Amino acid sequence: MGNYVTLSLETHLFFARIMKEHGLFLEAGFLCKDKEWIKKADWFRKNFEELLCDTVEVSNGRISRSVLDAGELVTEFTIAAENRTEKLSGVDINSNISKETKELQPFGNVRDNRNILRIVHGLNRRALQLLNGFIEFKESILAEVGKCRLYQANYPLLIEHILREAKLYRATVRKLMEGRDLSYQCIRDTEVFWNQIMMEHALFIRGLLDPSEEALIKTADDFAKEYKNLLEQAKRQDCRANELTKEILNETIKYSEFKAAGAKGILDCKILSVILPLLADHVLREANHYIRILTATIN
Numbered sequence: 001m002g003n004y005v006t007l008s009l010e011t012h013l014f015f016a017r018i019m020k021e022h023g024l025f026l027e028a029g030f031l032c033k034d035k036e037w038i039k040k041a042d043w044f045r046k047n048f049e050e051l052l053c054d055t056v057e058v059s060n061g062r063i064s065r066s067v068l069d070a071g072e073l074v075t076e077f078t079i080a081a082e083n084r085t086e087k088l089s090g091v092d093i094n095s096n097i098s099k100e101t102k103e104l105q106p107f108g109n110v111r112d113n114r115n116i117l118r119i120v121h122g123l124n125r126r127a128l129q130l131l132n133g134f135i136e137f138k139e140s141i142l143a144e145v146g147k148c149r150l151y152q153a154n155y156p157l158l159i160e161h162i163l164r165e166a167k168l169y170r171a172t173v174r175k176l177m178e179g180r181d182l183s184y185q186c187i188r189d190t191e192v193f194w195n196q197i198m199m200e201h202a203l204f205i206r207g208l209l210d211p212s213e214e215a216l217i218k219t220a221d222d223f224a225k226e227y228k229n230l231l232e233q234a235k236r237q238d239c240r241a242n243e244l245t246k247e248i249l250n251e252t253i254k255y256s257e258f259k260a261a262g263a264k265g266i267l268d269c270k271i272l273s274v275i276l277p278l279l280a281d282h283v284l285r286e287a288n289h290y291i292r293i294l295t296a297t298i299n
């Protein structure tokens with residue numbers, strides 16, 4: 001049961017944050033006249049933020065060092081990116097959650113608290129309920145945009161991309177609640193999912209950079225091509241980790257460095273783009289999350 005608690009908390013610490021940021025990106029992407037869409041996106045943003053806050057509150061001493069050290073929950077840029085994004089977008093961001101996340105300690109002397117199972121179960125149920133609604137919401141945006149009845153600033157592929165991430169989060173929580181093992185037994189499925197995500201990040205970055213940023217556009221393009229190739233290769237593998245897994249890990253380490261440089265450049269106002277600082281940090285965390293999974297699979 002300790003595993004259930006740990007894996008549930010680690011899942012929410014990563015994914016509830018990702019979801020609250022999706023809420024913000026959606027909210028900031030609508031036109032001022034589309035008040036109902038803005039309100040709905042804001043509702044999900046707030047609710048995932050509360051879920052994350054409640055998760056952080058019970059996570060001290062209950063999660064693994066590898067997750068804390070991965071740079072998938074918070075990075076050196078997160079708080080600055082939150083502050084800047086809050087100013088630029090006018091959307092509230094509770095940065096205390098990031099400060100508290102930074103201070104979390106790995107497994108240690110936590111009081112044995114019998115209530116924790118009940119609390120974690122409650123978090124999982126709340127996440128599932130929120131995700132059902134959020135998935136429906138993202139699908140409705142995609143449908144309206146597809147019929148040219150709604151204009152908003154996010155690429156349709158980005159909506160589809162964040163929809164897939166919400167579905168992965170929901171599938172993960174369901175597995176946890178059914179007591180199924182969460183280990184990444186079929187690394188191929190993980191590689192196919194995340195290689196596509198990594199490829200799309202490169203495509204988004206390429207398309208959101210100012211056209212004058214030629215060198216960065218070229219690098220982003222190269223990453224997109226590389227991940228497209230790795231995605232095709234991953235589809236042809238069996239379930240076990242192999243040489244390709246190592247190749248993907250090496251590529252993703254380079255990619256994480258590129259994204260970190262991008263986040264820094266955007267925060268320092270050295271890169272021209274329409275990328276919100278928090279989006280730059282968000283894609284960096286996802287690369288770091290993937291690196292942690294790949295590393296655990298290989299070792």
Ligand SMILES: [Fe+2]
Binds near residue numbers: 161197
């Ligand atoms: Fe993503």
